[in-house]
Amino acid sequence: MFKKNHFKGIASICVIGTILISLVAAQPNLGIAKSANEEIYKGKTPKYVFMFIGDGMSYAQISSAEMYLGEKSMPGKLTPEQLSFTKFPVHGSLMTQDSSSFIPDSASTATSLASGHKTLSGVINMDETKTHEYKPITEDLKAKGYKIGIITSVPITHATPAAYYAKVANRNDAYEIGKQLAASGFDYFGGGDFDQKTGPEGTDQPIYDIVEEAGYTIANTKEEIQALNNRSGKVVAIDPDDYETALDYEIDREPGELALADYVKKGIDVLNNNKGFFMMVEGGKIDWANHANDAAASIYDTVAFDDSVKVALDFYNAHPKDTLILVTADHECGGMTIGYSLTGYSTHFEKLQPVTMSYQEFDKISKLYKGTNPANPKLEDLSANIKEAYGLDLATLTPYEASLLNNAFAKFMSADTKPANDQESVLYGTYNPLSVTLSHIMNNRAGLSFTTYSHTGVPVPIYAVGTGSELFDGYYDNTKVYYKLASITQSSQAK
Numbered sequence: 001m002f003k004k005n006h007f008k009g010i011a012s013i014c015v016i017g018t019i020l021i022s023l024v025a026a027q028p029n030l031g032i033a034k035s036a037n038e039e040i041y042k043g044k045t046p047k048y049v050f051m052f053i054g055d056g057m058s059y060a061q062i063s064s065a066e067m068y069l070g071e072k073s074m075p076g077k078l079t080p081e082q083l084s085f086t087k088f089p090v091h092g093s094l095m096t097q098d099s100s101s102f103i104p105d106s107a108s109t110a111t112s113l114a115s116g117h118k119t120l121s122g123v124i125n126m127d128e129t130k131t132h133e134y135k136p137i138t139e140d141l142k143a144k145g146y147k148i149g150i151i152t153s154v155p156i157t158h159a160t161p162a163a164y165y166a167k168v169a170n171r172n173d174a175y176e177i178g179k180q181l182a183a184s185g186f187d188y189f190g191g192g193d194f195d196q197k198t199g200p201e202g203t204d205q206p207i208y209d210i211v212e213e214a215g216y217t218i219a220n221t222k223e224e225i226q227a228l229n230n231r232s233g234k235v236v237a238i239d240p241d242d243y244e245t246a247l248d249y250e251i252d253r254e255p256g257e258l259a260l261a262d263y264v265k266k267g268i269d270v271l272n273n274n275k276g277f278f279m280m281v282e283g284g285k286i287d288w289a290n291h292a293n294d295a296a297a298s299i300y301d302t303v304a305f306d307d308s309v310k311v312a313l314d315f316y317n318a319h320p321k322d323t324l325i326l327v328t329a330d331h332e333c334g335g336m337t338i339g340y341s342l343t344g345y346s347t348h349f350e351k352l353q354p355v356t357m358s359y360q361e362f363d364k365i366s367k368l369y370k371g372t373n374p375a376n377p378k379l380e381d382l383s384a385n386i387k388e389a390y391g392l393d394l395a396t397l398t399p400y401e402a403s404l405l406n407n408a409f410a411k412f413m414s415a416d417t418k419p420a421n422d423q424e425s426v427l428y429g430t431y432n433p434l435s436v437t438l439s440h441i442m443n444n445r446a447g448l449s450f451t452t453y454s455h456t457g458v459p460v461p462i463y464a465v466g467t468g469s470e471l472f473d474g475y476y477d478n479t480k481v482y483y484k485l486a487s488i489t490q491s492s493q494a495k
């Protein structure tokens with residue numbers, strides 16, 4: 001009896017001891033830091049940091065690109081062809097809500113990634129009262145001797161790139177953002193052009209003059225851009241083939257035109273030095289394609305984004321102990337998903353292969369047609385153009401598809417194409433009713449669909465490889481990306 005109790009007692013002590021030991025031991029693994037914003041990193045600091053942000057890119061955007069590529073190279077095998085970054089050894093997920101909504105915008109989310117704070121939608125590196133400024137990590141890294149590069153496929157003054165060099169209460173103040181770019185002293189800006197080049201009213205000093213007065217060289221021909229190197233000084237490389245101040249959609253890019261990956265390659269040429277560099281690269285048109293519910297354009301731009309990651313990966317392979325690459329997103333866009341009511345459990349990615357242009361290019365064609373003021377407009381008048389752009393033969397339309405497309409055509413040809421009611425808002429958003437309906441038909445035939453023309457509140461992935469990458473696993477708030485990076489690079493962790 002005594003013995004039995006004695007053993008019970010020892011057993012209890014052992015059990016309690018084991019629980020205590022495992023609790024203590026488990027704490028660091030659970031990432032329970034001393035304070036929510038504190039990250040502890042004792043490893044080596046990388047000299048070269050790449051931060052890739054696929055704007056509007058979550059799992060469906062990534063997986064649809066991988067499935068599309070897999071279907072193309074191995075038809076019928078149901079094997080995704082992985083993008084380079086989904087093979088990275090570390091993978092986490094980020095919560096993206098901001099101070100305005102569970103459905104955030106790029107200004108607030110890029111602020112969270114760049115400076116570690118939540119703020120209102122539309123606000124860049126300022127607090128919710130729009131009075132207190134936050135310092136993006138690039139300022140600390142620059143002070144530590146890193147060169148700084150900022151690249152995007154959309155305007156360089158757009159919200160995501162701006163969060164890495166500017167502080168403004170309103171993301172639409174592009175001229176002010178441009179002036180802050182000039183004052184930043186950062187080393188390389190590449191990709192899309194400035195918005196509001198002569199101010200919001202068109203009456204201010206040209207932004208190129210301000211940028212040049214600040215000591216920057218503006219390179220805006222392919223030859224000038226290709227000639228840039230690490231003796232070029234501070235440079236702004238502006239895409240010579242831009243359309244509305246952004247790079248073309250990848251699906252529309254002509255051979256020989258610079259791609260996002262070319263701006264990353266050039267960025268390495270310009271920034272490479274023995275103190276290191278930080279480069280932020282935004283795939284901004286993934287977001288724009290998803291706003292427009294254009295799955296083919298989203299897939300092409302996601303692949304172009306991956307091509308730009310591959311450039312960094314080559315650099316990493318040459319400097320594996322000194323390089324960190326992060327690939328993440330600011331938020332999801334479009335509510336894209338893989339699955340559609342009428343295709344059930346099947347997908348048909350091969351049906352997107354004949355698509356040859358973005359909705360934006362097709363809009364130019366359809367507007368030319370509308371501009372001729374045809375006396376008796378008919379959808380059939382555009383049948384050859386639709387076949388060329390989407391690979392869609394009007395004779396194959398189901399009665400349901402035909403009714404959607406005929407209604408969209410009538411709306412497109414009407415005097416006012418803005419949505420007149422909720423039904424039209426659901427069907428077309430604020431897009432060209434004809435092209436957005438063609439996109440929907442192609443998406444749905446492929447087994448894809450969208451829920452919105454805006455962003456959504458679903459989480460986004462983060463992938464990491466290289467020195468310090470181990471900190472990025474888990475499921476956490478997007479502000480933590482800043483604190484982890486600040487810890488890894490020993491930059492100040494402003495609270």
Ligand SMILES: [Zn+2]
Nearest residue numbers: 056287333455
């Ligand atoms: Zn967006």
